[in-house]
Amino acid sequence: MTDIQRASLPHALCGCDILGAAKTSSGKTLAFIILVLEKLYRERWGPEDGVGSIIISPTRELAGQLFDVLKSVGKHHNFSAGLLIGGRKDVDMEKEHVNELNILICTPSRLLQHMDETPNFDCSQMQVLVLDEADRILDSGFKRELNAIISQLPKCRQTLLFSATQTKSVQDLARLSLTDPEYLSVHEESVTATPTLLKQIVMVVPLDQKLDMLWRFIKTHLQSKILVFLSSCKQSSLQGGRLYEYANNKLVFKIWFLIVRNKNKLFRVARHSFGEPSLRRKEKTLRENKNVKLTL
Template identity: 80%
Template sequence: MEIPKPKEFRKQRRLPEEEEDEINLLNSWIQSQKPDSGTNPMSLPLLPKTSPVGRLDDNTFSRYAGVLRFEQLPLSKKTKDALRSSNYVFMADIQRASLPHALCGRDVLGAAKTGPGKIFAFIIPVLEKLYRERWGPEDGIGSIIISPTRDLADLIFLVLEYIGKYHGFSAGLLIGGRKDVAMEKERVNKLNILICTPDRLLQHMDETSNFDCSQMQVLVLDEADHILDSGFEKQLNAIISRLPKCRQTMLFSATQTKSVQDLARLSLKDPEYLIALEESWIATPF
């Protein structure tokens, strides 16, 4: 395979003043209140319901680790509006544990069962990272989400449509068994978020002319134990070797086998290891 030369490092585009101000505020909030590495935010005392959120009167920011509600997190208005319109108010355990670390850019190794709660735990950081990086249509692939099965990829895409409906990012499903490979090849480099199975992604890396993920910001490996059990270990290793080293990676797995631990060592840097094997939903229909 001839690996295409990477693009020149992208220049961040200018957004409307209101969005620029929001991004600057979010970056300050995230950096000033990020949780200590190696801690589980669920172990922190909860903030009172009446506590102010965001920038406080003394020009500091509210804590976002150890909170219950999505509105208490440093999220863009577009993401919060989507959550609110779908009646998502309270976070599940895996979200409470992982989102504070993921939002500040850390790698995450999460132990969690299948379900929308876990999917939210990586979809929200993907959307927020690209938003704060001012990602645009011309920037191409900003995130790759790898799933072991077509059914799970479909569910991830559905969740992305719900939570990302007010963002302008383009997304696509690249999954084995579909017949429109030629059409995919024509548009894959124009997509911002790829949701794919390992075999289909590697097919595009091998066959699609000028396939370029050199500026990718976030890699997600969902149900890593099932990916490895399905015989995709060689494909995953080949994929990871072609991705940019400077990235955020989130790996979720219901079981922590030796193969999963080996994959984590290969793909993650100083990850936060967070466990939430039981999903607990409060007033969050799906």
């Protein structure tokens, strides 16, 4: 077990509310997925019991990854689970079946859409609420959705919050009606929230030389896959296009751009095609790049 799993599972299995903080890639996902499965299993949750747990994730892509873990870890259980995220056209079919699902993994907006629109959508028996990347969900961007969601959930429930940074904001905790929560911060002494094996280098470069420097860096790391983070879509199109010209003119190698927008949306943009790609394409891009060596 990882540190966060060892620290959180005993408390969580006893029914405590948890505020868990641990570095990225420290095994938080498995910590709450195991708890959800175990809790519902102990309660002998069955198909007729409806929604037993809701796991909220700030983005569609992260929700999709959680769903994959749930499918893999929970394959020997009989629970039904659904991925409720925006960007899909089958919302009417979702509405027909959502009440039959035991575990929902969702983004805040899609969950709220079901709460508002799906006839007889019933979470009144829900046992466990999980907020993954809780710091982002508690952020003001999701305030309206989260308040509306919480107001429709049963007060008597177990609530688990997991993120890379700990929240102790009284306001946040009051909004979620946590009961005497356990604060678990397994990497409190760490200087950064990223894994120690991740090598991080900063280069301070005059503005007018930044693109040349990036280009030289790319050329000297041809064996690596490289993610380039830029501040906005506009910047991504501009600088990405310029780099693409460099690559094309010199015919050095094939280049694609992975552009992160709003810090949480990852998608690939081909030259001359800077429109928003479909969710399926974004998911495919993420899957394709899951296990490659990346240079950031």
